[in-house]
Amino acid sequence: MIATGNDEYSEKLAQGIGRFILDADANSPRSQQKAIGPSEVGEPCERQLAYKIHDWPESNTARDPIAAIIGTGFHLWIGERFEARNTQLGGGRYKVEDRVTVRDSPVESARLAGSADLYDRLIAANLDWKLVGTSSHDKYRRQGPGEKYRIQAHLYGLGQENAGEHVERVVIVFIARYHELKVHVWSEPYDRTVAETALARLDRIRAQVMTLDPETNPARWADFPIPEKPNCRFCPYLKPGSTDLSQGCPGGGSANAGASLQALIA
DSSP states (O other), X not given: OOOOOSSHHHHHHXXXXXXXHHHHHHTSHHHHOOSOOHHHHTOSOHHHHHHHHTTOOOSOTTXXXXXXXXXXXXXXXXXXXXXXXXXXXXXOSEEEEEEEEEEOOSSGGGOEEEEEEEXXXXXXXXXXXXXXXXXXXXXXXXXXXXXXXXXXXXXXXXXXXXTTOOOOEEEEEEEEOSSSOOEEEEEEEOOHHHHHHHHHHHHHHHHHHHHHOTTTOGGGGGGXXXXXXXXXXXXXXXXXXXXXXXXXXXXXXXXXXXHHHHXXXX
């Protein structure tokens, strides 16, 4: 958090407002969520998923929440606008922020559900909103959404199918946080097997967590691989320089190199 003011009074007020925002976010339902949701299933890092499955204490607790807060505000705003549009049309075309079950199971940890941003019955498509920075917007426009977002899209497609809807396409709408409107749409035909393959991978990792029992055998955290080019910056379990995976993951690339250096010094 960066909080400044033009005098001592203003600076203290800025710090108080900043702390209020951080505390409010930390106690929000989104931040309190423990179970894995559709947005996390496609995470490329198996170690991060293993930590999450085990409900392991987070080590990277200083993450700045402002981008997520702005995204939440946008979701609320556009949801209200589509609800109003539904009323104008006489209702029935749009399902807005509808809770869908991707997979039901008698085993609580195997259940998967989430809130789908928008389903449009006229075009038989599920839409997911992504409010992103301009550099990320350009990256997704050039390179596509990546497997994590792609898998999330098909999981929500499966959720809509389970709810009795006919799903032809899954859509991700990237909107840049910028001073002018920049919208990029990625879509492809809905493919149930993409969702089922991702769920099977999650089940494999869950079974591995149970078998290896890293809580009792901390060295076994190393058996959960991280990608060759991981995106560690926003990982809740990142702990740069860590040599004890039960306390946090050093990450990959330069962060991992730092951990190796620490090991040599020790």
